[in-house]
Amino acid sequence: MKPQAPTPAAAELSCEVCGQMPEPPKTRLTVANVAVMLPIELLVHALVVQTHLPYLAKVLVLTLTATVLVIWVAEPSAARILRRWLHAPALRHRRRLGAAPALWRARTVLRDQPGSLKKITRSLALLDTNILSIHVHPVRGGVMDEFVLSAPGELTERQLLEALKDGGGRHPNVWPTTALAMADGQTKALSLAARIAASPQELPLAVAELLSARILPEDTETARQTAETNDAGTLLKIPTAWHGPITFYRPGEPFTPAESARAHRLAELAEILAHGPAGPVGTKEAAAAADS
Incomplete structure (x- = not known):
């Protein structure tokens, strides 16, 4: 026997792992069960009442028959026949x-x-996609534009890539993001600069956060292999006197000159604070005084 094709409700709401549907609202489940059980209860009562069995026997037959029919017929029928109505709130929320x-x-x-x-912009507008922010990075052979886009929920990554190509874009890349991406690079760099001012030792982690990159350990086989196989521009090395050179890796997304400049400025800030007259301790004390 061939398995039945899933209904649209099941296809949209069933769990991808176990295949189970979510629990419907109690009110709708109660109404569905009553709607299916009531005709069965009336029919069973009509048949049993006409018999000449003793009163207790009639009660026992009614109880057992109604219970069995409810368990084996009513509830499965309600879940199957009224599935879309039962899960209508969840379906509306999903849509x-x-x-x-x-x-x-x-x-x-x-x-x-x-x-x-x-x-x-015209190419993106054809997909009802709105540009919320844009940053321009000068690169060799043109400019790299970085966008934060608001697109319809059903739009796919491939459609966005095709729209960018149709608009004249080269080497397009898209990534799902959150509202945090609305903070521009300058604001983010200033926030991380304040973090480094409080603790210069935070430089590697701050730069990694700024660039959304990974820190590569120095003088290791992993670093050597990565340097040999990386795409052009995906490695960035920042020299520091007190921490040693720090290498950052971002596969598939080359660093722009503006990003490199921001990272180097943060390194210079950490150098000044670490080797200044106050040093890291004095900086922390100054930050604590400012907070108070």
Whole structure:
């Protein structure tokens, strides 16, 4: 016997792991059970009452028959026949979530000439995609534009990539993101600079957070292999006098000159604070005094 094809409700709401449906609201479940049980109860009562059995026997037959029919017929029938109605609130909520705008971070290289941004904006607008923020990084052969996009929830990564290419973008990349991406690079760099001012030893972690990169250990086989096989521009080394050179790795997303400059400025700030007259301890005391 061939298995039945799942209904739209089951296809949308069933668990991908166990295949079970979520628990429907108690009110709807009660109404569905009553709607299915009532005709069965009336039919059983009508048949049993007409018999000439003793009163206690009638009660026993009614109880057992109704219980068996409810367990084996009513509840499964209600769950199957009224499935869409039972799970209508969850289905509406799922569709609202699916239609809600999604945030994406996108990068692509454009020609550094008038009209390039207008063309890619028009291409994104055809997909009802709105540009919430844009940062321009000068790179070799043009400019790298970094966008935060608000797109319809059903839009896929491939559709966004095709729109960026149709708009004249080269080497496009997109990533799902959150509202935190709305904080521009300068604001984020200033926040991390304040963090380094309180503790210069936080430099490696601060730069890794700024660049969304991974810190590579020095003088290890892993670092050597990564340096040999990395894509162009995905390694960034920052020299420091007190911490030694720090290497950062971001696969598939080369560092821009602006990002490199920000990272080096943070390293310079850490150097000044670490080797200044007050040193790290004095810096912490100054930060504590400012907080108080």
